[in-house]
Amino acid sequence: MKVKGDFLIRKIKEEDNQEIQRVLSSVMREFDVPETGTALADPELENMYQSYNCIKSSYYVILNNDTLLGGAGISKLKNSNDNICELQKMYFLNEARGKGLGSLMIDLCLKSALDYGFEKCYLETMHNMDKAQSLYLKKGFSYLQKPIGNTGHCSCPVWMIKNLQ
Numbered sequence: 001m002k003v004k005g006d007f008l009i010r011k012i013k014e015e016d017n018q019e020i021q022r023v024l025s026s027v028m029r030e031f032d033v034p035e036t037g038t039a040l041a042d043p044e045l046e047n048m049y050q051s052y053n054c055i056k057s058s059y060y061v062i063l064n065n066d067t068l069l070g071g072a073g074i075s076k077l078k079n080s081n082d083n084i085c086e087l088q089k090m091y092f093l094n095e096a097r098g099k100g101l102g103s104l105m106i107d108l109c110l111k112s113a114l115d116y117g118f119e120k121c122y123l124e125t126m127h128n129m130d131k132a133q134s135l136y137l138k139k140g141f142s143y144l145q146k147p148i149g150n151t152g153h154c155s156c157p158v159w160m161i162k163n164l165q
Contacts, residue, residue, distance in 0.1 A: 002108065007101060009108065012059040012071065014049040019068045020061060021045050027070070027091035033126055037155030039089050048073075048089075056085070056116040060108055062096050069096040072105040074112050077122050079150035084161075085118040086151065090132070102132070106139050110164065119165050122148055124156035136160050 002009040012020065028040050035041065044051030052059035052073050059073030070092030077084040087109055092101065113121050124147065125132055141160040148159070 002104060004099070004101060004104060006064055007069075007096070007099070008063045009060055009101070009104060010063070012049050012052060012061050012073075016061055016068060017047055017049050020048050020071055023068055023070055023093055024089055024091050027093060031126055031128060034155040038126075038153050042089075042152070045089075051075075056118070058109070058112045059089070060105060062092065062101055062105070064095065069093045070101075070105075072102075072109055074109040074116075074118075074121070076118075077149040078152070080148060082148075083117070083119040084148070085113045085116065085121050086149070087121055087123040090123075097131075102135050103139070106135065110139070110162075114164055119163070121162045121164055123160050124151060124153050125158045125160070127157050129158075133158065133160075136162075 024045060025040060033040055048059055052075065057075040059071060061071040062069045072090035073088045074085050075088055077086045090105060110121060123136065123141065141162040144159040144161055
């Protein structure tokens with residue numbers, strides 16, 4: 001468990017499933033994320049704990065006074081034979097933004113990725129998520145010209161990658 005001020009970061013628990021689905025869906029809709037071809041359509045959104053309770057996979061949530069405010073995870077990149085993970089479902093309610101929590105979450109996810117032995121970390125995001133893209137660039141991610149793997153997120157137009165080794 002990591003703490004920053006009144007905020008707590010910990011691994012997801014099964015009892016977080018309903019609330020993290022509500023939070024992630026709310027933030028994605030706030031940023032006009034399409035209902036199809038994005039994380040909004042992912043089946044794992046309904047069972048996040050179970051989806052990340054597997055080998056080489058972790059999902060972390062942010063809480064403030066027991067109120068869940070967002071999360072981020074790491075898992076093997078779908079439909080890729082390369083040793084690449086994906087930074088997934090990193091969304092925060094407004095109350096958690098601008099406080100350095102995104103940076104902490106990325107660091108935690110990348111540490112997990114290294115612990116799992118991944119060589120690269122990939123992510124997909126939306127064109128209007130400028131602050132997130134700035135943070136990813138600061139963390140060493142760079143833009144790609146096309147997607148890799150096959151995440152099913154055909155509506156995400158921005159792709160980035162970072163070497164971990």
